[in-house]
Every structure is written in structure tokens, then in C-alpha cells.
Amino acid sequence: MNPHPTRYAELNGVLHDLVTGAQSALGESFVGAYLQGSFALGAGDRHSDCDFLVVVRERPDAGQEAALRELHAELPQRPGFWNRHLEGSYAVAGDLRTPDGLGRQWLYVDHGSDRLEWSEHCNQPWTRWILREHGITLVGPCAVEVVAPVPDDVLRESARAGLATLAHDVLDWCPPAVAWCQRYLVVQAARSLYTVRTGEVASKRDALRWAMMHGDPGWRPLLQQVLADRDLGLDPLAPPRPGSMEAAREFAAYVAAVA
Structure with missing residues (x-):
């Protein structure tokens, strides 16, 4: 072994x-x-x-x-x-x-x-x-x-298919009052977009960094926040930063539109 x-x-x-x-x-x-x-x-x-x-x-x-x-x-x-x-x-x-x-x-x-x-x-x-x-x-x-x-088309289409309902699907099981869930939603959207565009799969950190470079620059503060907060881990009592959950939902909608 x-x-x-x-x-x-x-x-x-x-x-x-x-x-x-x-x-x-x-x-x-x-x-x-x-x-x-x-x-x-x-x-x-x-x-x-x-x-x-x-x-x-x-x-x-x-x-x-x-x-x-x-x-x-x-x-x-x-x-x-x-x-x-x-x-x-x-x-x-x-x-x-x-x-x-x-x-x-x-x-x-x-x-x-x-x-x-x-x-x-x-x-x-x-x-x-x-x-x-x-x-x-x-x-x-x-x-x-x-x-x-x-197959490349299978990988890309599987990433694209879930984007339309991504926010609903994630927040159906992951409480929106928990900061970790806000970060998870942003990460999943970034990873899906990376796969649609490249035909490959990236880690959470690499997908966030890629999205900062290749996505709309207006999303960089949100992506930087999620990247910086990842080391906080899962705390079920920690609420999202003010306005960050709304921004996460908007980012998921943006990704669904451009993908």
C-alpha cells in the first residue's frame, strides 16, 4: 500500500x-x-x-x-x-x-x-x-x-445542468443563516463555470482564483471574501457577513446566465 x-x-x-x-x-x-x-x-x-x-x-x-x-x-x-x-x-x-x-x-x-x-x-x-x-x-x-x-460534452453538460437551480438546491439542505453555506454556494458556482469553460475540474481554491481572473471583475470582492474565509471552517452558529448571502445568490444567477 x-x-x-x-x-x-x-x-x-x-x-x-x-x-x-x-x-x-x-x-x-x-x-x-x-x-x-x-x-x-x-x-x-x-x-x-x-x-x-x-x-x-x-x-x-x-x-x-x-x-x-x-x-x-x-x-x-x-x-x-x-x-x-x-x-x-x-x-x-x-x-x-x-x-x-x-x-x-x-x-x-x-x-x-x-x-x-x-x-x-x-x-x-x-x-x-x-x-x-x-x-x-x-x-x-x-x-x-x-x-x-x-466524454468532454458529458462533463460540461453535467456542470451546466445544475446551475439553473444551484442556489435553491444548495440552500435547501444548507441553511442560509450559516456562513459556511454562503461560501459553499459561491464555490460550487465557480467550480461549475470553470468546468463549463475548460472541460476540466478544479479544486475549490483554484476555481475561485480562476473566476477572479476570467470572470466579471465586479465579482472579485465576493470571491476574495470566500477565499479568505475558507480557513474559518464550518461553524453552525456563525452567520454570513452582512449582504454576502444575497451576493452569493446573485453570483450563482450570473454564472447560470453566462454558462
Whole structure:
């Protein structure tokens, strides 16, 4: 196994336990384990979750699923930090070999959760693109050997499709009275615009910086505010700066219009 996949020794230890636990649960069905998301894009820090993907030969059977559920019920209860900041899925290898497999549900654990669910969360064009182009192999074959290329038009259209309802969709689950949610909305809009324009996927920081350079200069103060405030992390009691939520909604509408 890759002994140093990240710059955090504690996280590397947690990933070792995750991988060995998954191998034990899955047996011969285990293909490989990878990092995608912010750590794969070179932007992971202590304000990031750690996005993983374990590739399996076939959908886990009842015994394998029960063992995986036990693993993820136990991991977040351990002392430490990074064991409570994992997010990822158990991806069926056949689904990854064709764009036709996009959107199929895999076993998924949400950020910090101790419960697996069936979800399409990690089976999206942008997650596959990051995995293939930048994925960090923990153990197993190189990611390009297990995931097919994502067609450019599929990646761009997936980014464009959600923009019309982005503010509604984000603020439906993320309270607008929380500052983190204001920042999240701006970041998602910037990342979507980056993908529509470039056909690639950027980290949160890089998408904000790109938008400052390539978007309407009038949005720079908002983008700078979100970039500067990211290190504040998630505080459910911290309200947005005055006027910033309204500006975030307007930015999302601007991005939907120009995309």
C-alpha cells in the first residue's frame, strides 16, 4: 500500500485501516482503493474531507455489505481527527468502464457519517474525471486502468445542468443563516463555470482564483471574501457577513446566465 498518500501522518494511518478493513470485508472482490476529490487535486487540508473510492469486482453481497457497514460504524468512533472526515463509495468496476454506468448507486458513506447508504453521490462525471486524471492510488492498479475517460460534452453538460437551480438546491439542505453555506454556494458556482469553460475540474481554491481572473471583475470582492474565509471552517452558529448571502445568490444567477 502507498505509505504516504497525503501529508498528514494521522490521515495516512486512517486510510491504511480503511483499506485493510475493506480488503478483509470484500475478499477477492477487492480491486483497488484511491483518493479523489481535493486531496487528489493537490488542495486537501484540514478543512477538507478525504474523498476515497474503493473499486469492487461486483456489487457487494449481503455478507460483504454487512462487514463494510460494521467497518464504517466503528471507524468514526475511534479517537482522532481524520477518522471523522472520510467520505466515499464502493464503486462497481463494470460501472466505471463505460459512461453508461454513470448515476448508478453504490454503497456510500457521507462526510463523518457512521452509516453506509446506497447513493449515486460519487458516481458523477466530475468525480470520475478527478479519479482518472488525478487520482492517488492507495493500492491496486493505476486509476486509468479501471475508469474510462469521461466524454468532454458529458462533463460540461453535467456542470451546466445544475446551475439553473444551484442556489435553491444548495440552500435547501444548507441553511442560509450559516456562513459556511454562503461560501459553499459561491464555490460550487465557480467550480461549475470553470468546468463549463475548460472541460476540466478544479479544486475549490483554484476555481475561485480562476473566476477572479476570467470572470466579471465586479465579482472579485465576493470571491476574495470566500477565499479568505475558507480557513474559518464550518461553524453552525456563525452567520454570513452582512449582504454576502444575497451576493452569493446573485453570483450563482450570473454564472447560470453566462454558462
